[in-house]
Amino acid sequence: MMATKLGIELPQLPKTFVVDDANGVKRIFEVERQIMGTVILLTAHEQWEQRYEFAVDGKPNDDQHKLFEQLIEKITRGLSETYLETGKFPTGESYTYVRQNHLKSVLAYDLANSETPLVIIDGKPYTWDEVGRILQAFEGFQVKMVMKDLADELE
Incomplete structure (x- = not known):
């Protein structure tokens, strides 16, 4: 595993979470964590095919719980408006x-x-x-x- 080779700790993060969109619809997201060289990428995909998708990235030594909080904040902002x-x-x-x-x-x-x-x-x-x-x-x-x-x- 790349995390072990790079000496990166992988704390437990929720695998799924729910956020309400602008219309009050509950959206269920699944979280995927990827380590790509010098970047940790957290991606949240809505559980259904071809739906909402959001991501945040950080450095390997960044607090991954804070990165996860940033992801939730980004999703909340993204779902707060309809176009x-x-x-x-x-x-x-x-x-x-x-x-x-x-x-x-x-x-x-x-x-x-x-x-x-x-x-x-x-x-x-x-x-x-x-x-x-x-x-x-x-x-x-x-x-x-x-x-x-x-x-x-x-x-």
């Missing part, structure tokens, strides 16, 4: 729109289509076609896309 809203036209047809002209997402592998990733928004997977339909209302607008590692903070 999409659904509604219905008077005709009864439903639509989805971007709240406050701003959204954050995570790209994830699509088992059904290896050509393009899924876009996870508000813990739900969307195809690029679906994202395109959601963004149609913004035709003519400028768009800024910023790619960040999962462990980095996304402002």
Whole structure:
């Protein structure tokens, strides 16, 4: 095991925990710890496929309990806001729109289509076609896309 070779202690951390999202839905996360050379990475995946995913990283000598607390804080912040809203036209047809002209997402592998990733928004997977339909209302607008590692903070 790499931890033993590097002389890193691995304290017990919870394997799962629950956080409420902005709508009061309880989200169950599983924690994975990885040691990659000079970095310890804690990743939390929501228990269901293609859902929320968050990560924090630190140095091998960092307090891993504090790192775990940082992960929970990051998840709590991430779940405190939703970016999409659904509604219905008077005709009864439903639509989805971007709240406050701003959204954050995570790209994830699509088992059904290896050509393009899924876009996870508000813990739900969307195809690029679906994202395109959601963004149609913004035709003519400028768009800024910023790619960040999962462990980095996304402002």
